[in-house]
Amino acid sequence: MTPGASPADCAARYLSPARSPLAGSAARRGWGGRRGKGWPLPGAFSPPPPVLPPPPPPPAPRSAPLRLHAATCKTGFPEDVYSAVLSQDVHEGQPLLNVKFSSCDGKRRVQYESSEPADFKVDEDGVVYAVRSFPLSSERARFLVYAHDRETQEKWQVAVSLSLQPASPGAAAQGPQEIEEIVFPRPPARSDGRLQRQKRDWVIPPINLPENSRGPFPQELVRIRSDRDKNLSLRYSVTGPGADQPPTGIFIINPISGQLSVTKPLDREQIARFHLRAHAVDINGNQVENPIDIVINVIDMNDNRPEFLHQVWNGTVPEGSKPGTYVMTVTAIDADDPNTQNGMLRYRILSQAPSTPSPNMFTINNETGDIITVAAGLDREKVHQYTLIIQATDTEGSPTYGLSNTATAVITVTDVNDNPPEFTAMSFYGEVPENRVDVIVANLTVTDKDQPHTPSWNAVYRISGGDPTGRFAIQTDPNSNDGLVTVVKPIDFETNRMFVLTVAAENQVPLAKGIQHPPQSTATVSVTVIDVNENPYFVPNPKIIRQEEGLHAGTMLTTFTAQDPDRYMQQSIRYTKLSDPANWLRIDPVNGQITTIAVLDRESPHVKNNIYNATFLASDNGIPPMSGTGTLQIYLLDINDNAPQVLPQEAETCETPAPNAINITALDYDIDPNAGPFAFDLPLSPVNIKRNWTITRLNGDFAQLNLKIKFLEAGIYDVPIIITDSGNPPKSNSSVLRVKVCQCDSNGDCTDVDRIVGAGLGTGAIVAILLCIIILLILVLMFVVWMKRRDKERQAKQLLIDPEDDVRDNILKYDEEGGGEEDQDYDLSQLQQPDTVEPDATKPVGIRRLDERPIHAEPQYPVRSAAPHPGDIGDFINEGLKAADNDPTAPPYDSLLVFDYEGSGSTAGSLSSLNSSSSGGEQDYDYLNDWGPRFKKLADMYGGGDD
Known part of the structure; x- marks a missing residue:
């Protein structure tokens, strides 16, 4: 390895097309293009993959392990030229080679571009593929690949050289190419001889594997090994999704050789990338190498339809x-x-x-x-x-x-509004009765080719002429799109007999631009008004007249007539009275003259605010006849026809003139000027009135009555007072004021003694009190009688049914003889067989038992009448007892038997007369000795032998 090279550079140089058999390894690792549609990837489908030239000297064996060592990192392409030798012409979508960009910090995101984008493109993983199919020539043998940093906008470039490999006859006979190895990275040694700490950002190039591979499976991908396998026996394993995590079993590894294989076809649409981690441990399970990450990219194939x-x-x-x-x-x-x-x-x-x-x-x-x-x-x-x-x-x-x-x-x-509505006719006709509203006069119809029930089809109608007063309106029928002409104001036939309306129709929305048709259509509507019989009407209504009250009967007040609006029908009108609360008036049925039939009185309760209302009816003789009502209001002027009266009519005062007086006023039903001010005076007779009383006028409406003498005995006095109003002529009246003279206290008020003495109950109150007392006494007496009667019935019931005397309700003791029976309290003679019943003919006398039911026919009881009174309980009991004695079938059937007496006279008969199959002497009574001491006497009586 070249000194100073970074681990990423070393990996890139090792996997570069100039130094490694990229085509073969890429085919096996899936480094193929992702954009080729219908193009089979090399190594899985034909045509065969491109063949790269052997690496330059010094040659490195193909099986040389991938070694990553720490060195100085250099950002950019690790190679100056990437080259590939192809065994065929370039086809569309064919993957050619892979360029690798090295980023020291691992954070750069670069985008690849080709200098020949019409022929070659580079995907995000650095895979160079052909955009279209073409034969490879010398001018297309070289092009550049650019890498752009998306953040810093830095740019790097590398040259790509493609060449054709001449066909070799023995190429097909070559043996299978060896599988690439991935070696666990080793930390480089320091200058002092110690190992340097290994970095954590070693990057293993991803393995590209096409989806939907046909196998055969398991398909070998890569071999993972460690340099320590020379000295140690190691075991290899992989973990992660696809290996030991769901979906499990997709990738397997040979624990001895480290060969990683795929077991089934992959589906990129389900999982596009697998992240595995490789481990190396010794036979004791101790970790020998730090785990390395292996990324397997599933290369997409065109296996899904849009x-x-x-x-x-x-x-x-x-x-x-x-x-x-x-x-x-x-x-x-x-x-x-x-x-x-x-x-x-x-x-x-x-x-x-x-x-x-x-x-x-x-x-x-x-x-x-x-x-x-x-x-x-x-x-x-x-x-x-x-x-x-x-x-x-x-x-x-x-x-x-x-x-x-x-x-x-x-x-x-x-639809758009490209067709205006058009009337089906140029003229429409209709008629309407006069004085009718909300009546459909005419039905206007239009046609419109636009889509029904849309704004482009819905018609809007309006009246453009012939109706200056606005008596008509047009509404649109939402279903038929017709225009309904209606009357909204009453029309008088005598004023207008016919209307000619001009109407227009247009759509709710304007016509679309470019339409040559007029936007609206017009037509005329002729409306004929029909004359009908109308109601007569009074003019004026109501009619007000002013008259003085007190007019005598027969006085003509006014003429109240009605008019007929039907001038062309020549109809007559008759009048009748509809409402006259006081029955004062009469109307002439022909000319409508109103006369009085009683005296008009302003003070009548039927007059409100000096106005009397009467209603009259006017009817014509049309078909059908019509009528109208009118009101006559008579404003009655007041005359002085009511005399004033004294108020109050009762008062009280003290026996002495001081300290109080009686204030009085006058009541007059007339109004000014026929009412106050009033004049108050006392009559000359009887003479004691002026002798005892004096009256003083306070103002025009009030006066004061006082005692004239020093003392007047307590009592009730009628004082006549003469009151005169201010009418013309004035009217006087003598009214009586009842004055109660009483004893007064120091405050001038009548004492309580006088009030108590004066107070008393009327005759009606006394009678009511007496009636209440009498009713209360009657109720008490009835309650006492009812209680006594109930006690008497209760006693009688106890005599009839006494629980202590009912023998059938007792438990009888039958182990006693003689008079020990509890039913000895009964009258035994009543329980004996009656004499009227004959003995049974089949049994001898004394043999039949009295406690068994007789076989005689049951007698018919006579119907007993109800007891005359519940109190006669004795007769009721005797009657029932008598009926029971005469009934041989009535229970009880037992009788009182006397066991200590035999012979004649016994109701049980003789015991010796009982029939038996053997005599008593023949019986052996020795068994009685076995019954115990309680039966010793009985055993002695029957088993004692001669004794």
Whole structure:
């Protein structure tokens, strides 16, 4: 190795085309071009890879290990000239050789360029490949490769030399080329003899491996070894994704020889790069070398067709568009490497339907997929839609090596306003009844060739003449596009009998530029007004008259008539009264004269603010008859027809003149000047009025009444007061003021004693109180009676059913003889067989048991009437007992048996008369001795022998 060379330089020199068999090793390591479409890579497919010349002296064996040693780093190309010997002419996409740029810090990012870009290009990994196919000649044998630093803009260059190798007959017979080795780097020795620390940034050139390789597998890639294998027995291994991590098993290594192989075809679209790490350990597992990184790049092959994002693309273009108008963009993607020709797509239009007016109405940008117009004549009314078949081809559109796919582009020609609306007729006719609004008079129809229900088709109507007062309007029907002429203001037949309107129609949007048609169409509309019977109307309405109140009945007030607007119909009008709250007026049905039928009174409750309202109806004799109403307002002038009255009508004062007096005023229903000021006075008779009282006028509306004497006995006094108003003539009235004279305290107020004495209950209140007391007493008495009756019923119920006397509810003891039975409390005679029942004919007397159900027919009980009263419980019990005694089938069937008595008179009969198959003497009663001491007496009685 040359002293002072960097490890990267050493690696580059070792792998350079001038010093190593690049073509063979590159084929095995996958250092092939990435942009060739359809071009088989060397080492995997034919044609055979280019053959490089042997390295210059001193020759290095091909199996010489790759040794990386620390040295001074130099940025740039490690070689001045890269050369390659080719065994054939240059083909498109053919990888030629690999140039390597060395970066000391490893941070530079360079971009490669060729001095002959039309023939050669360099990818980002430094692989030089052919852009097109051509025969190699001397003028193309040399060119330059540039490297540009993207940040510092520095530039380096290196020469590339290509030459043809003459065909050798024995080339095919040569043996297989040896596999390249990668040797673990060794740290260089220092001057003092010690080892120098190894750097961590050793870079092993990546291994390029084409995807979809056909094998055979496993395919050997490279051999990894360590210099220490001469003295130690080593074991090699690789780790990382593709080896011992998912996806596992793709790469394997021979642990003894270090041979790294691939076991299956690779797919760049799944994994484009593998990062492995190689290890070397001794047989004890101890690490011998530091791990090294191995990068395997999967070289792309053209194995994926372009795929459109959508199978059907939709676009629009306005009709009449000029050539060059943008329509839409179609896009396809290719899973292959987009940085190579495998992923570079080109678009073209295969077909257009329909082909009118030109078969090439559109074109497409072969790189971007933009579709634009190239011909004029787009007319939606003729062709509203075009269908294009678009093809996308990779390898930059190569028809030989490229893969392609198709999609459909549907282009809709949108409408523009190139056709104005046109009326179907020049004149339209309609009629309308007078005084009607919101009535459709005429229906205007137009035609428009533009697309329906678009602004270019929707018509807008307007009235351009014949309607100065604005009585008509035109609305557009959104469905039919017709114009509806309507009346918006009432029309009087007597004023206007016919209208001739001028109407115009145009679209919502202006016509497109360059259209030669006029922008609007015009027509006339003749509207005839039809005369109809109208309502009569009063003039004026309301009518106001002024009259004094108090007019006598029969007085003619005014004439209230109506007019008929139908002057040409010669109709008559009749009048009737519609509303007259006080029933004061009458109207003549022919001439409309209004007269009084009662006296008009301004003070009537039907008069509001001096105005009386009456409503009248005017009806004509048309068909159908029409009517109108009018209001007559009578403003009533006041006259002095109401006498004043004293207010208040009741008052109270003290027995002495001091300290208070009574203030009074007057009430007059008339208004000024027939009301106040008032005059107050006392009558001359009776004489005690003026003797006891005196009145003093305070002002025109108020006066004061006082005692004239020093003391007046407490009581109620009626004091007449004469009040006179200011009318012309004045009107007087004598009103009575009821005055209560009472004892007063020091403050001049009536004492509480007088109020209490004076207070009392009326007759109605007393009667109500007495009625309440009587009702309360009746309720108490009824409650007492109800309680006594309930106690009596409860006692009777206890007599009827007494739980203590119900023998059937008790547990009877049958181990006692004699009178020990608990049912001895019953009257046993009631439980005996009645005398009316005959003994059973089949059994002798005394044999039948009384506690079994008789076999006689059950008697029919008589229907008992309900008890006359729940209180007669005794009769009820006796009646039931009697019915039970006469019923032989009624329970209980048992009877009280007396066991200590035999013979006649016993209801049980004689015990000796019982039938038995043997006599008592024949029985053996010795077994009674076995029953125990409790049966000793019984055993002695029956088993005692002679005793």
